[in-house]
Amino acid sequence: MGIRIFVTGGTFDKEYDELRGRLFFKDTHLPEMLKLARSRLDVSIRTLMMIDSLEMSDEDRELIVHQCEACDETRIVITHGTDTMADTAAALANGVAGKTIVLTGAMVPYAFGSSDGLFNLGSALSFVQALPHGVYIAMNGHCFAWDNVVKNKALGMFESLW
Amino acid sequence: MGIRIFVTGGTFDKEYDELRGRLFFKDTHLPEMLKLARSRLDVSIRTLMMIDSLEMSDEDRELIVHQCEACDETRIVITHGTDTMADTAAALANGVAGKTIVLTGAMVPYAFGSSDGLFNLGSALSFVQALPHGVYIAMNGHCFAWDNVVKNKALGMFESLW
Amino acid sequence: MGIRIFVTGGTFDKEYDELRGRLFFKDTHLPEMLKLARSRLDVSIRTLMMIDSLEMSDEDRELIVHQCEACDETRIVITHGTDTMADTAAALANGVAGKTIVLTGAMVPYAFGSSDGLFNLGSALSFVQALPHGVYIAMNGHCFAWDNVVKNKALGMFESLW
Amino acid sequence: MGIRIFVTGGTFDKEYDELRGRLFFKDTHLPEMLKLARSRLDVSIRTLMMIDSLEMSDEDRELIVHQCEACDETRIVITHGTDTMADTAAALANGVAGKTIVLTGAMVPYAFGSSDGLFNLGSALSFVQALPHGVYIAMNGHCFAWDNVVKNKALGMFESLW
Numbered sequence: 001m002g003i004r005i006f007v008t009g010g011t012f013d014k015e016y017d018e019l020r021g022r023l024f025f026k027d028t029h030l031p032e033m034l035k036l037a038r039s040r041l042d043v044s045i046r047t048l049m050m051i052d053s054l055e056m057s058d059e060d061r062e063l064i065v066h067q068c069e070a071c072d073e074t075r076i077v078i079t080h081g082t083d084t085m086a087d088t089a090a091a092l093a094n095g096v097a098g099k100t101i102v103l104t105g106a107m108v109p110y111a112f113g114s115s116d117g118l119f120n121l122g123s124a125l126s127f128v129q130a131l132p133h134g135v136y137i138a139m140n141g142h143c144f145a146w147d148n149v150v151k152n153k154a155l156g157m158f159e160s161l162w
Numbered sequence: 163m164g165i166r167i168f169v170t171g172g173t174f175d176k177e178y179d180e181l182r183g184r185l186f187f188k189d190t191h192l193p194e195m196l197k198l199a200r201s202r203l204d205v206s207i208r209t210l211m212m213i214d215s216l217e218m219s220d221e222d223r224e225l226i227v228h229q230c231e232a233c234d235e236t237r238i239v240i241t242h243g244t245d246t247m248a249d250t251a252a253a254l255a256n257g258v259a260g261k262t263i264v265l266t267g268a269m270v271p272y273a274f275g276s277s278d279g280l281f282n283l284g285s286a287l288s289f290v291q292a293l294p295h296g297v298y299i300a301m302n303g304h305c306f307a308w309d310n311v312v313k314n315k316a317l318g319m320f321e322s323l324w
Numbered sequence: 325m326g327i328r329i330f331v332t333g334g335t336f337d338k339e340y341d342e343l344r345g346r347l348f349f350k351d352t353h354l355p356e357m358l359k360l361a362r363s364r365l366d367v368s369i370r371t372l373m374m375i376d377s378l379e380m381s382d383e384d385r386e387l388i389v390h391q392c393e394a395c396d397e398t399r400i401v402i403t404h405g406t407d408t409m410a411d412t413a414a415a416l417a418n419g420v421a422g423k424t425i426v427l428t429g430a431m432v433p434y435a436f437g438s439s440d441g442l443f444n445l446g447s448a449l450s451f452v453q454a455l456p457h458g459v460y461i462a463m464n465g466h467c468f469a470w471d472n473v474v475k476n477k478a479l480g481m482f483e484s485l486w
Numbered sequence: 487m488g489i490r491i492f493v494t495g496g497t498f499d500k501e502y503d504e505l506r507g508r509l510f511f512k513d514t515h516l517p518e519m520l521k522l523a524r525s526r527l528d529v530s531i532r533t534l535m536m537i538d539s540l541e542m543s544d545e546d547r548e549l550i551v552h553q554c555e556a557c558d559e560t561r562i563v564i565t566h567g568t569d570t571m572a573d574t575a576a577a578l579a580n581g582v583a584g585k586t587i588v589l590t591g592a593m594v595p596y597a598f599g600s601s602d603g604l605f606n607l608g609s610a611l612s613f614v615q616a617l618p619h620g621v622y623i624a625m626n627g628h629c630f631a632w633d634n635v636v637k638n639k640a641l642g643m644f645e646s647l648w
Contacts, residue, residue: 166506173504173507176507178594178595178598180497180593180594180642181639182639183497183500183509183538184509185507185508185509214507226514270502270503270504271502273598274502274598274599275598275599314506315505318504318505
């Protein structure tokens, strides 16, 4: 059984709109990133939404929980904006059992030469293979349990609570 | 206790010599890569050698084994050329006990915009935190036990033996 | 006598603010770009402002005209946002005589791997050396006289009027 | 009438062979570079050869001279290895009349994130539009007459003779 990747948007997939001079979402870069990474993992990618995580509603989170429950795979990676990543992790911990779910994201868009996006993707896809069932956040090289993580918005870093 | 990273060279760290038009080794890119990746891991980096793995001698491997035994850390990542990575992994499995050691590398130099180097580094640093004692190779998103891996030189990919 | 480069901002020099997830101005990338380009030209770079050209006021344009008049150099390149580049060119044509002035810009920020910024910089610095006195816009490989150019905002391209 | 671009190889178009770990030639990157540069110039690209300029023979140079004579365009850019660029320029000056020919190249391959390749391409395409008939070398931001240029191999820079 392979790994399921759910795409929800976030900085990871933002692009530069050269006609309007602003950031926007188009398609996910996940397939391109996995190709450049020479990944040989058996993954299925599905885009659930393409939004800033600050705009993610309760209904959006219910959809993510439902998709994680409903899919056949027991190992799931979710790309997600960093601002409310911990909220979605909590919703998943309360709603999904018997699966290993790792959320990850980026501080810099992949289209802007993001180094953290590729590093985090490699990290999330590795932790999801190695860790027992549970919900985790893989950022900054660390893997945090869903109930022991907070984003330090001043530093743009994730930290454990205790 | 943090993670020890030993640098041995390989494609990972090759650079382009613009005066001579050829590839060469200068310094490792590991600190720069970890900075761009926004890694917050506690790592100590030490360069043991800067060579093509095809030129690695038995003495070189003995040095690597000795350094892995002697260091305080029990979690070690080694960047290494891909051609003889499996040989060094076997030497480590025979020579070092009670530690988790993950070897990784790249098919494209980091200085040439390598995507696999960053992805593999994120992968190796994650597997080394999550896996039990043993010697592994992290390439192409997979983590192989040292005695169940071979490089398919025609494809430039690592595969399990059985 | 060398070439004077005046920096006024524009897409050229925009950066990504990873804490706030938006674009902003910090310092100009011109020195770094010229270094990577292996330029051996004798240039003096001065930042006059760092703004979106849509926010450029009449006073800002008067400052640019004054600086072009006052400097010793007779060959001047100005980096500028594309939206009102033609307006500034017209102000310069009316206010400065006896100099070759070339305005250029970019559709994608240099920090985002912009290829057009480097290409346009090479183009502007070449036209400014080769052309007689006058005010020009160097974009998309072409060099337009200041009174025969318009930005096609739907295409993000500059075109001649006749 | 548009601009003719003749491709002869050189560092400009070198790629990294990830299976063999060495540099090689495949196809030219010129169309991709012009697209990313948002060039709107009317150009026709033709690959004459894909070689290191140190390996260029007298017959190769005769072919280049013949192609420059025979083509309809009077404005020609040639991408060329830097080591013998001045020799080919001299052959062209002796063999072709009534045309503006600009040779250019790069110190770093475009595929390795070369900044000088894009800058030099923008420069060469600009000088070829602006200069009178003659043979020139556009490198490092400068444009040298064919009989007043030498490559300083220790610095990797082009210099005028007097």
